[in-house]
Amino acid sequence: MKKLVLLLAAITLLAACNRNKLADFSIKTLKVCDSVQFTDLDPDMWYLSDKSFYTCEVDEPVTRNHALKDSILAWMRNQMIDTIIGSDNIFDLMKVDMKVSLEEGNTEPGYMTETYLKLREVTDRYITYSEDSYLYFGGAHGMPFYYCATFDRNTGARFSFNMFKNHDALCELVEQGIIEQHFGEEFTEENFDIDMMLLLGEDEAFPLPGTDPWIENDSVHFIYGPYEIAAFAAGMPECAFPYSVIEKFLTEEGKSFFQ
Numbered sequence: 001m002k003k004l005v006l007l008l009a010a011i012t013l014l015a016a017c018n019r020n021k022l023a024d025f026s027i028k029t030l031k032v033c034d035s036v037q038f039t040d041l042d043p044d045m046w047y048l049s050d051k052s053f054y055t056c057e058v059d060e061p062v063t064r065n066h067a068l069k070d071s072i073l074a075w076m077r078n079q080m081i082d083t084i085i086g087s088d089n090i091f092d093l094m095k096v097d098m099k100v101s102l103e104e105g106n107t108e109p110g111y112m113t114e115t116y117l118k119l120r121e122v123t124d125r126y127i128t129y130s131e132d133s134y135l136y137f138g139g140a141h142g143m144p145f146y147y148c149a150t151f152d153r154n155t156g157a158r159f160s161f162n163m164f165k166n167h168d169a170l171c172e173l174v175e176q177g178i179i180e181q182h183f184g185e186e187f188t189e190e191n192f193d194i195d196m197m198l199l200l201g202e203d204e205a206f207p208l209p210g211t212d213p214w215i216e217n218d219s220v221h222f223i224y225g226p227y228e229i230a231a232f233a234a235g236m237p238e239c240a241f242p243y244s245v246i247e248k249f250l251t252e253e254g255k256s257f258f259q
Contacts, residue, residue: 025068025127027059027119032094036102038109048110048136054098056080059119059129060090071156072129075149076117079131112136120148126159126215126257127151146236147223148214152257160212163254167208170249174222175206177239178229198229215257220246 033055041050061072076090080097100106101113113135120128128150136142150159164170200206207229213222223238224230230237243258 024063024065025122026062028062029057029059030091030094031055031057032091032098034098034102036107041109050109052102052107052109052111053113054101055114056094056097057115058090058094058117061119061127065154065156067156068127068151068153069156071151071158072127075129075151075158079117079133080115108138110136110138112142121216123153125153125259127153128214128216141232143226144236145225147211147225148216148221149212150214150216150257157253158212159215159254159257161208163251163257164249165251166249171206171208173241173245173249174208174239177222177241178224178237181239182234182237200229216240218243218258 033053035054036052038047038050038052041047058076060076061069063069073088073090077093080093114133116130116132118130118132120130122128128148130148131146133145134142135145151157152159161167198206209222209224210228211223211225213220215221219240219242221238221240223236225236226232247255247258
């Protein structure tokens with residue numbers, strides 16, 4: 001009976017620790033937006049708008065884990081443009097970013113800059129943030145950009161391609177995943193020519209994405225930006241693999257994000 005009581009007490013303590021661990025993370029949403037009004041526009045010219053817009057929204061991490069917080073904030077600072085300033089305050093950096101983006105000579109009527117750095121998933125092992133951005137500087141279309149970043153819940157370490165042992169084998173897996181998951185049933189083995197569809201040289205090997213993969217719902221996601229490997233019309237090719245598939249490619253550090 002005494003052993004049973006001790007066991008139940010240990011289980012209760014462990015559950016309480018896990019609850020506290022998950023509770024020790026919240027967010028504070030910060031938003032900066034502004035616009036510039038243009039006057040004396042050429043009446044013979046067509047403009048998308050007589051204003052230029054800037055919007056930035058950030059889910060700032062709130063946690064007592066300084067390593068985790070510093071890692072997330074460092075990633076956030078890196079996602080904003082022209083924010084070289086002697087301040088670690090993310091809100092100050094957002095305002096500087098807005099000022100630079102809208103300053104005279106750096107923008108024109110109809111220009112648009114939108115950046116959203118949002119919390120995507122929280123588990124007891126990792127935390128994933130997303131960046132969803134859109135830039136329009138004239139022309140036929142703007143430039144969308146989306147990807148995520150995953151951080152170790154304890155150490156703040158960023159999940160990256162360094163977590164993989166064999167990049168050549170990983171390339172083969174990702175290539176097949178892009179064909180099957182992104183292009184799907186639109187193509188069959190008979191009519192699908194990966195070399196014709198992708199913007200790669202004749203002897204150029206299929207590359208890994210320029211941005212690091214991330215973890216979401218215990219699966220690893222890979223995504224390519226517009227024009228990175230395919231035409232703009234192809235969107236942002238993306239594929240994902242569950243842990244059961246990706247485990248053999250991971251280093252011990254990479255596996256720790258799932259264990």
